[in-house]
Amino acid sequence: MYIVEFLLKRIAQGVVIIFLTSLLIFTLLRVVPGDPVRLIVGGMAPANVVEEVATKMGLRDPIIVQYGRYMAGLLHGDLGQSYLRPKSGMIATGGEYVDPTRADMAGVGELILERLPLTLQLAGVALVFAFLVAFPIGIAGGLRPNGWPGVLAFATQSLFVSIPNFWLAIVLILLLSVQLGWLPALGYRGFAYVILPAIVLAVEIAPFLIRTLTVSLGEIMQSHFIDEARVRGLPRRRIVYGHALRNAAVPLANLLGIQLSSLIGGVLVVEYIFDYPGLGHLTVLSVVGRDFPTIQGIAITTSAVFVFVNIVVDLISYAIDPRVEL
Amino acid sequence: MVETIAALGPGEFAPKRVEGSIARQILSTAWRSTGFRIGFTVFVLLLVASAVWPELSPYDAVKMDMKARFLPPLFLGDKWAWGHPLGTDQLGRDMLLRCLVGLRYSLFIGVTTVALMFVVGCGLGLLSGFRGGLWDTVIMRLTDAQLSIPMIILAITILGVSKPTVPTIILVLGLSGWPLYARVARSAAVAERGKEYVRGLRVVGAGDWRILFLFAAPNILPPIAFVAVLDIARIMIFEAILGFLGLGIQPPTPSFGTIISDSRKYLINAWWIGTSPGVFLAVALTAINLMGAALEKARNKVYGGA
Numbered sequence: 001m002y003i004v005e006f007l008l009k010r011i012a013q014g015v016v017i018i019f020l021t022s023l024l025i026f027t028l029l030r031v032v033p034g035d036p037v038r039l040i041v042g043g044m045a046p047a048n049v050v051e052e053v054a055t056k057m058g059l060r061d062p063i064i065v066q067y068g069r070y071m072a073g074l075l076h077g078d079l080g081q082s083y084l085r086p087k088s089g090m091i092a093t094g095g096e097y098v099d100p101t102r103a104d105m106a107g108v109g110e111l112i113l114e115r116l117p118l119t120l121q122l123a124g125v126a127l128v129f130a131f132l133v134a135f136p137i138g139i140a141g142g143l144r145p146n147g148w149p150g151v152l153a154f155a156t157q158s159l160f161v162s163i164p165n166f167w168l169a170i171v172l173i174l175l176l177s178v179q180l181g182w183l184p185a186l187g188y189r190g191f192a193y194v195i196l197p198a199i200v201l202a203v204e205i206a207p208f209l210i211r212t213l214t215v216s217l218g219e220i221m222q223s224h225f226i227d228e229a230r231v232r233g234l235p236r237r238r239i240v241y242g243h244a245l246r247n248a249a250v251p252l253a254n255l256l257g258i259q260l261s262s263l264i265g266g267v268l269v270v271e272y273i274f275d276y277p278g279l280g281h282l283t284v285l286s287v288v289g290r291d292f293p294t295i296q297g298i299a300i301t302t303s304a305v306f307v308f309v310n311i312v313v314d315l316i317s318y319a320i321d322p323r324v325e326l
Numbered sequence: 327m328v329e330t331i332a333a334l335g336p337g338e339f340a341p342k343r344v345e346g347s348i349a350r351q352i353l354s355t356a357w358r359s360t361g362f363r364i365g366f367t368v369f370v371l372l373l374v375a376s377a378v379w380p381e382l383s384p385y386d387a388v389k390m391d392m393k394a395r396f397l398p399p400l401f402l403g404d405k406w407a408w409g410h411p412l413g414t415d416q417l418g419r420d421m422l423l424r425c426l427v428g429l430r431y432s433l434f435i436g437v438t439t440v441a442l443m444f445v446v447g448c449g450l451g452l453l454s455g456f457r458g459g460l461w462d463t464v465i466m467r468l469t470d471a472q473l474s475i476p477m478i479i480l481a482i483t484i485l486g487v488s489k490p491t492v493p494t495i496i497l498v499l500g501l502s503g504w505p506l507y508a509r510v511a512r513s514a515a516v517a518e519r520g521k522e523y524v525r526g527l528r529v530v531g532a533g534d535w536r537i538l539f540l541f542a543a544p545n546i547l548p549p550i551a552f553v554a555v556l557d558i559a560r561i562m563i564f565e566a567i568l569g570f571l572g573l574g575i576q577p578p579t580p581s582f583g584t585i586i587s588d589s590r591k592y593l594i595n596a597w598w599i600g601t602s603p604g605v606f607l608a609v610a611l612t613a614i615n616l617m618g619a620a621l622e623k624a625r626n627k628v629y630g631g632a
Contacts, residue, residue: 020471025483032488154361158619162611164563166570167586167604174593265478269567283479284571287486299479 003318007311014307021303022296026070029292030063036083036290070296079108079300080293084286108297111282116301118188119267119278122201125194129202134209141210142217142248143240153214157207165266169200169273186275197274204266205259212255216248250317257313264302348628349548355624356617365616372610376429385420387427388578399598415585415599416592424580425606431581432607435496436562440554442500447507448547454508455515456538466512469505477502485573495574499561507550514546549625556618559611566607582607
């Protein structure tokens with residue numbers, strides 16, 4: 001019953017957050033200078049054509065009216081249509097006259113649903129890689145914080161956190177893809193294309209995992225219940241894996257909730273560099289092309305993912321350690 | 327005994343200590359670690375280099391020189407040419423100079439942005455923790471709301487739609503980072519409010535604002551400021567990412583992000599154009615991270631925590 005109440009409360013809060021994010025992005029896009037119509041009709045079009053198209057698209061109505069129209073569509077599950085992307089998938093800007101009021105522009109909903117699985121796949125593989133690196137280093141560092149494992153954990157973490165992700169990506173493309181030809185780098189035509197971007201993302205995530213593991217494991221190993229387990233004569237392996245790690249998992253789960261925001265940032269850049277057709281790639285292109293409906297759709301999707309992940313993280317923490325307050 | 331005093335926190339016993347303020351204690355503890363010394367030395371060297379060399383260099387960071395395009399670095403050419411130690415880029419501009427000017431912008435944006443986040447965040451946090459009541463409710467709900475919005479999308483949206491300049495970049499990054507500071511400052515202020523000396527000052531008749539800014543803030547802020555050092559590195563990476571996406575400082579002004587982004591076209595034949603700014607940035611970030619980590623550890627030690 002407690003959990004049901006918790007879920008209802010958090011989902012209600014989540015809806016408010018998503019609503020606020022959409023309102024914020026919607027308003028910002030229209031208040032901040034930079035007219036999408038100018039990009040759509042091309043730089044040479046006379047001012048009256050710009051105005052005509054803008055009026056037709058509803059961009060000259062008061063923001064409240066525009067937002068109301070958008071929300072009405074959203075309640076029916078309609079995220080609107082892209083300004084830039086026709087259904088055929090080609091992008092036409094500038095020279096050729098594109099009419100965004102036409103029916104053959106791609107729906108934002110489909111654009112996002114098409115790319116979301118690819119991004120989730122990338123994030124999932126990256127998390128697996130990051131855990132593979134962070135677990136041994138972090139656990140060793142937490143068990144012997146003053147010995148060489150502690151130094152190794154600190155060194156890896158300082159090094160990884162200091163490497164700019166986009167630069168690492170370029171260097172890896174140059175070495176592993178161009179020079180050695182081991183892995184494909186650009187685009188997406190099968191699972192092999194996930195590996196290189198996932199490595200870059202993993203290097204970005206791993207230091208936080210290592211840090212949290214060493215710190216929390218180090219603290220836990222000094223607590224009374226571990227001493228007690230030692231007195232009871234439990235084997236070391238059982239103490240570490242059965243008792244200590246279980247407790248260290250709570251801060252680890254929380255960390256993922258907190259770091260999600262920077263993870264999203266990483267995905268954005270990495271997808272852009274590797275030309276990986278996921279949500280991050282779509283975001284960058286939409287921002288550069290001032291594709292308002294697509295940006296709004298992505299912002300709503302991202303904040304929904306945000307809300308969802310944070311609820312899941314709290315549930316996981318509660319499942320591991322019932323003392324955690326929901 | 328010393329530990330017990332430290333564990334009681336700042337305030338009560340601080341005046342009695344020979345070492346002086348908490349800030350000085352943290353600094354002297356950090357100074358004892360090798361990591362901090364290495365980081366500090368490298369950081370100062372880079373700082374001096376980026377401050378001095380661009381003024382002395384015979385070249386111009388933005389002027390093209392078509393006769394000197396794609397010159398390799400010192401150790402790679404047929405003979406050693408000291409003119410361009412790190413080579414030149416696709417437009418014949420000196421890479422060393424461009425990297426150092428880029429570092430200047432990067433450091434400037436990193437430090438100013440963190441200062442902005444610190445002032446806004448800690449100001450609101452102190453207010454909310456110390457005054458409580460309506461202030462507290464409003465400010466904390468605001469932080470909650472902002473922490474649950476994916477700020478990166480917001481940031482690149484604003485910068486993508488408006489024209490990015492140095493002040494807008496600082497403003498956007500700074501406004502996206504203050505809530506964490508507000509939370510930390512608030513919890514410290516709540517703890518400080520209950521202390522003996524604050525009650526004493528109240529009895530003497532000091533007002534809230536006076537206690538807050540003259541007595542409590544000097545105890546609360548330095549430890550947070552030291553941990554903020556790590557944030558400088560984070561913001562510097564973020565600035566470089568923005569530049570890379572074309573949403574940072576606009577060319578021809580050199581910034582790490584734009585240099586690396588432009589260098590991609592020449593990666594195979596002139597790899598040094600993209601490599602050297604990356605190495606500069608990574609070294610600067612490592613230095614800052616080493617200092618930040620040592621300061622954080624020192625702060626925990628001074629406070630008697632983990």
